[in-house]
Amino acid sequence: MVKLKKPGDGNMSSQLVMGTIGERLKSARENKRLSLDDVYRIIKIHPKTLEALEKGQLEDKLGGTYVRAFLKNYATFLGLDAVAILEEDSLKKHAVAPGSNPQQSMDGQKKPASKKNDxxxxRAVMMIAAIIVSFFILIFGTIKISQFAKNTFSKIKKEPPKPVALKAQTASEKIMPIPKQKALTLTLNASNDVWLKVTVDGKVAFHNILSKKSKETWRAEKEIKLDEIGKPEALKMNVNGKDIDFSKSPTRNIRITHEGVDLEPK
Structure with a gap:
């Protein structure tokens, strides 16, 4: 027997919507007999982030943009219809509560005045327009979000940075050349939670939150790139045993090659 929900039972919160989608994510993962660690090794999304997605708790920690990006990647990996899930999440968040539907309210009351009807x-037209706009932003906007953020940050004028104490450097100059016979080794220490993307020799090795007080090391043959750094001032960087100080002129994009460390590469 199907149990019908009464009109006055209340509105569905965004966390419950995410929880319903999260149950489908978890069920799909379990059907594939994959653990959270198995998924992490393949798509490089931290197990804690995956668990929060399945429990509908990630939006409490991150903005909606990052949540939709994680949700899309996870759903696609599991073979689910990512576009349909994102559309469902967006529409349910903007839907009118069952107990507050304008038409239902009108049915239970006397006919209001003309001005009230107008x-x-x-309000109904504005709500529908907001849902349509949100849908198109979700479908088409996320494709260009990374490029938009990069262009926005590049327009902000900054003073010429001084990445190391040896001599003043401009943002486009390379510092500390590294002998080609040596591999590139990068170590990052985080004094606070930092969002960043790490690409090693052309492959994404990390795209997540580097937790407070954590330490990570990557090695490459030719190139290491850091992009989308959320809090540059919270990072301490060491390249092949030498500390690189860019705290006085924090940058969100760094490229490391044997030619040196390039801050804000073009």
Whole structure:
């Protein structure tokens, strides 16, 4: 027997919507007999982040943009319809509560005045327009979000940085050349939670939150790139045993090659 929900039972919160989607994510993962660690090794999303997605708790920690990006990657990996899930999440968050539907309210009351009808109609039109706009932003906007953020940060004028104490450097100059016979070794220490992307020799090795007080090391033959650094001032960087100080002129993009460390590469 199907149990019908009464009109006055209340509105569905965004966390419950995410929880319902999260249950489908978890079920799909378990059907594939994969653990959270198995998924992490393949798509490089931390197990804690995956668990929060399945429990509908990730939006409490990160903004909606990052949550949708994680949700899309995870759903696609599991073979689910990522576009449909994202559309469902967006529409349910903006839907009218069952107990507050304008038409239902009108049915249970006397016929309102003409001005009240006009006001309610205007609100309904605005709500529908907001849902449509949100849908198109979700589908088409996320594709260009990374490029948009990069262009925005590049327009902000900054003073010429001084990455190391040896001599003043401009943002486009390379510092500390590294002998080609040596591999590139990068070590990062985080004094606070930092969002960043690490690419090693053309492959994404890390795209997540580097937790507070954590330490990570990557090695490459030719190139290491850091992009989308959320809090540059919270990072301490060491390249092949030498500390690189860019705290006085924090940058969100760094490229490391044998030619040196390039801050804000073009």
């Amino acid at each position: 006001a309610e109609l205007l």
